[in-house]
Amino acid sequence: MMSRRRSGPWKLLAISVAVCWTLLPIYWLFRLSLLTPADISSFPPPILPAHPHPGNFLNILGFDYTLVSGRVLHASGQSRQIILGLKNSLIVATTTMLLTLAVVVPLAYVFGRMEFRFKNALFMSVLFAVAIPPVSTLIPFYTLFVALGLSGTRTGLVLITLTLTIPFVTWMLIGYFRNLPPVEKLAAIDGFSRLQTLLYIIIPMARSGIAVAAVISFLFSWNDFVFATTLVNGSDATTLPSAASAFLFQQPEPGHMAASVILSLIPAALVVLFLQRHITEMNLVDPVR
Amino acid sequence: MKVSAVMTPNAGRFVRSQQLSNLQFALLLTLPVLVFLAVLMAYPLGYAVWLSLNNIQFILGQPDIEFVGIGNYIAVYQDLAFWHSVAISLRFTIESVVLAVGIGLALALVMNAAGERSVLLRTIILVPWAVSLYGTGVMWFYLLSGQSGIVTTIFQWFGNDRPPNLFSPTTVVEFLAVGNAWNMAPLIAFFLLAGMRTIPTRLYHLAQIDQLGAWGQFIHVTLPPLRFTLFVFVCIATMFSLKMFDYINIMTRGGPGDASTVVPYLLYDISFQQLELGYGAAMSFYLLALIIVSTLLLYFAWGRYEEAA
Numbered sequence: 001m002m003s004r005r006r007s008g009p010w011k012l013l014a015i016s017v018a019v020c021w022t023l024l025p026i027y028w029l030f031r032l033s034l035l036t037p038a039d040i041s042s043f044p045p046p047i048l049p050a051h052p053h054p055g056n057f058l059n060i061l062g063f064d065y066t067l068v069s070g071r072v073l074h075a076s077g078q079s080r081q082i083i084l085g086l087k088n089s090l091i092v093a094t095t096t097m098l099l100t101l102a103v104v105v106p107l108a109y110v111f112g113r114m115e116f117r118f119k120n121a122l123f124m125s126v127l128f129a130v131a132i133p134p135v136s137t138l139i140p141f142y143t144l145f146v147a148l149g150l151s152g153t154r155t156g157l158v159l160i161t162l163t164l165t166i167p168f169v170t171w172m173l174i175g176y177f178r179n180l181p182p183v184e185k186l187a188a189i190d191g192f193s194r195l196q197t198l199l200y201i202i203i204p205m206a207r208s209g210i211a212v213a214a215v216i217s218f219l220f221s222w223n224d225f226v227f228a229t230t231l232v233n234g235s236d237a238t239t240l241p242s243a244a245s246a247f248l249f250q251q252p253e254p255g256h257m258a259a260s261v262i263l264s265l266i267p268a269a270l271v272v273l274f275l276q277r278h279i280t281e282m283n284l285v286d287p288v289r
Numbered sequence: 290m291k292v293s294a295v296m297t298p299n300a301g302r303f304v305r306s307q308q309l310s311n312l313q314f315a316l317l318l319t320l321p322v323l324v325f326l327a328v329l330m331a332y333p334l335g336y337a338v339w340l341s342l343n344n345i346q347f348i349l350g351q352p353d354i355e356f357v358g359i360g361n362y363i364a365v366y367q368d369l370a371f372w373h374s375v376a377i378s379l380r381f382t383i384e385s386v387v388l389a390v391g392i393g394l395a396l397a398l399v400m401n402a403a404g405e406r407s408v409l410l411r412t413i414i415l416v417p418w419a420v421s422l423y424g425t426g427v428m429w430f431y432l433l434s435g436q437s438g439i440v441t442t443i444f445q446w447f448g449n450d451r452p453p454n455l456f457s458p459t460t461v462v463e464f465l466a467v468g469n470a471w472n473m474a475p476l477i478a479f480f481l482l483a484g485m486r487t488i489p490t491r492l493y494h495l496a497q498i499d500q501l502g503a504w505g506q507f508i509h510v511t512l513p514p515l516r517f518t519l520f521v522f523v524c525i526a527t528m529f530s531l532k533m534f535d536y537i538n539i540m541t542r543g544g545p546g547d548a549s550t551v552v553p554y555l556l557y558d559i560s561f562q563q564l565e566l567g568y569g570a571a572m573s574f575y576l577l578a579l580i581i582v583s584t585l586l587l588y589f590a591w592g593r594y595e596e597a598a
Contacts, residue, residue: 011402045441106322132334133556135573136577139560162329257427269419279476
């Protein structure tokens with residue numbers, strides 16, 4: 001490759017641009033969550049918060065906060081929903097993740113590594129499910145869930161999110177499974193049944209792919225906004241995005257809005273960071289070719 | 290284990306039954322899921338078909354249902370607002386896909402150049418992927434909109450009190466696409482990086498012997514093994530951009546005027562605000578057709594050559 005000395009400054013510049021591009025929108029909102037009400041309305045918008053304070057975060061979690069100026073920022077009326085949403089989001093996203101994994105791993109294995117009749121037809125139906133826009137199934141799902149008593153429940157939300165995660169994650173994993181080394185014949189000679197081959201050989205080999213599938217399904221569920229606002233908004237099963245949407249539409253409050261978005265980013269970012277190294281191993285193309 | 294397999298008296302039948310059970314094993318693992326998906330998807334789809342064949346109006350909260358056959362489909366076809374939203378959707382999608390894949394490729398090159406050990410850099414670059422679509426909408430709204438945006442601040446430094454309105458009817462779709470690309474690019478970058486890691490370094494040495502410049506190396510060594518991954522992500526980005534609703538709802542609510550009214554937003558407006566359920570359902574099948582046709586076009590124009598390679 002190029003000599004280190006020649007590429008040094010350019011590389012540094014490229015890295016700085018990439019980092020700025022990535023962090024600027026997040027920083028701008030984080031900054032907003034630290035501003036005092038007076039600073040928010042000041043013009044031009046400040047780059048740095050002049051008097052950073054944790055008031056917005058405390059408010060949405062149900063605590064009052066007194067600014068240095070003596071002004072009291074009152075706990076948000078939405079705080080009960082936010083805390084409930086945090087709890088429900090964790091439950092719903094973890095459940096969705098586990099169920100998706102249980103279903104998707106065998107599915108992707110079968111599609112990626114076996115030849116059988118109807119494979120293409122079945123595969124096409126999976127792709128078809130990826131193509132369906134949520135907006136068009138929203139009303140039917142809503143009436144169905146009202147009839148079944150599932151609206152406003154976490155079970156309903158998990159079920160509906162599975163219809164998004166299963167097809168998409170399967171699609172992502174098929175290429176990955178196809179690239180694993182061909183061990184089935186050897187395993188069969190060693191007396192492994194197909195199921196044993198899958199459980200004891202393929203799954204340990206496919207760790208990275210499964211980890212990525214886990215993050216993708218967790219994030220899909222954690223970040224779902226459309227289904228959550230339709231199915232569980234205002235109920236005891238509310239999730240963080242649907243609880244936070246109140247700051248957008250019903251009682252616009254930029255500071256609280258910013259704080260709730262940053263709050264919802266933290267667990268998602270932790271999951272992503274934790275599993276980050278696996279994603280660089282997700283090669284979709286056969287390395288031999 | 291090996292011994293027991295050899296000792297099995299029915300070794301011959303074992304092999305035959307294994308060949309037979311390929312379909313059976315596949316069905317055993319996949320059928321429960323496929324049935325679950327089919328039931329969970331078939332009902333809403335069937336219901337949407339039924340809705341689309343009826344004219345549904347709410348009079349004093351009571352639905353008034355009248356069967357109109359394909360009348361709704363004809364009405365959508367003749368609806369200028371619908372075709373306007375198709376044009377906006379295509380513009381938003383093409384711009385989003387080009388930006389997301391381009392930025393994804395650039396981020397992957399940066400991470401690849403930075404080397405194996407730059408964990409912090411990779412961690413930072415991946416973060417936007419963890420941001421939800423509504424979160425992306427909120428972030429880019431506050432970053433770009435006039436009253437609270439960074440552009441206003443920067444213009445103020447140069448003594449200009451009147452910053453440009455980025456969300457004007459002529460440019461709003463472009464700025465929506467930038468935010469969308471910001472959210473999608475990290476995942477693309479990581480999958481591309483995974484592909485780049487498998488390129489043997491000796492190919493770069495050979496390229497140097499052939500006196501290829503940095504650009505030549507990129508075109509002839511780095512890019513070819515990434516083409517399939519690129520195709521997959523162009524498809525994903527196309528589908529997701531055509532379906533995009535929550536992000537646009539938060540950023541612009543389809544505005545100003547109808548300048549960013551993409552099909553999913555128009556659909557939402559018709560079904561949820563105006564409660565024209567039949568008409569909205571008919572339009573949603575046009576959207577589904579648009580998504581499927583776009584993906585098939587991509588496959589026939591590009592994807593089928595990549596798979597064979």
